[in-house]
Amino acid sequence: MALTRDDYHALLQALVPPGQALPRDPDSQWQRLLETRAGAFQRLDARGDRLLEEADPRTASDLLSDWERVTGLPDPCVTGEQTLDARRAAVVRVLTGTGGASRAYFEALAASLGYQVTVEDYTAHTVGDDVATPLRGLAWRWAWTVRGPENTVSYHRVTDGVDEPLASWGNERLECVIGRLKPAHTHVLFAYGE
Template identity: 40%
Template sequence: MSNITFSAEAFRQALLRLLPSGAIWSRDPDALPSRLAGVWGRTFFRNGARAANLLTDAFPATAVELLPEWEASLGLPDPCAGTDPTIASRQRQVVTRLTDSGGSSIAYFTAFAASLGYDITITEFVPARVDIMTVEEPLYDESWAYAWQVNAPASVVSYFEVDQSYVEEPLASWGSSALECELRARVPAHTIIIFSYSGQGAVGIWDAGIWGRDSWG
């Protein structure tokens, strides 16, 4: 968000124009009124810049100084944020929590993931039926009616951006922990969510603890 602020010189000139006329009110750069106006101009500039910054921090998508306030109101940070989240990822998580209206459709979960910065697709499964399956298809039993798979990139990389990132943040960060954590918190209670990353199949990568279960209903 770009804020329009006046420069210190603009404030100095404005202050000089407000002074009375007369010999003792010289506008000469070396005269006392002009030098005082220069000091006051820098003060007004700093105050103006801070006030303009408050407009930026008032919105969660661009908040930095007030970001902890937004997070505290939403119970953040939590384990979903990871061990060392960037400012941008924290902002996205706040916005996602604030705008989340709930849902259980494919459109809802793909949009939810997109708001976190992840481009995903979702695969649904159905039990095997002779009249609709082909020879090559796996023989899913009735339990698979309650499973669904999130297909995501193998590695989501967030790069340092000069106009958006901040001092001491890494030049690049990897990981999908926020995606998995946030989706698991919203998965319908009767279903099992599976995460697949760039070409991996479902077998062997699904949510820990369900291998060998007889029923997911």
């Protein structure tokens, strides 16, 4: 916790040697100078405390651009402006993401982007399959489908800045991110709506 201006003023007074050249009278020039210096130290101390919040990308604001630079953001899939919370979430996603090729990984990835999806994968038809199983060739083993709502709307939150949009919608970002992170040998299909 940061010290107050009065705390710093008391500390500075304790460091001053006694004597008439440096009076203790609160209305003296010397005491007003110490009071001014105490304010500067208090602001510096408070700024140091703020750095603790900046060290965590979930709460960073002043150093968020540095976090983005280190993590290779903004994502090439992002077009236009992002909210402060979306930028923070992207940094956290890059720092904590382990990658993967499972259904659960891509569903969690979509959820972190604000999309609720399910992932379906396919297998080639074999002789032992039920007659109700669709006939698919061998190439279908490398295909999978991401199913989601027709339109996903992201609404403005109280923590967002005043210059950010009240709502945004669309699925282009989902398609771009999944297309970029999918296993290279697979083909992903996107299906929206019922």
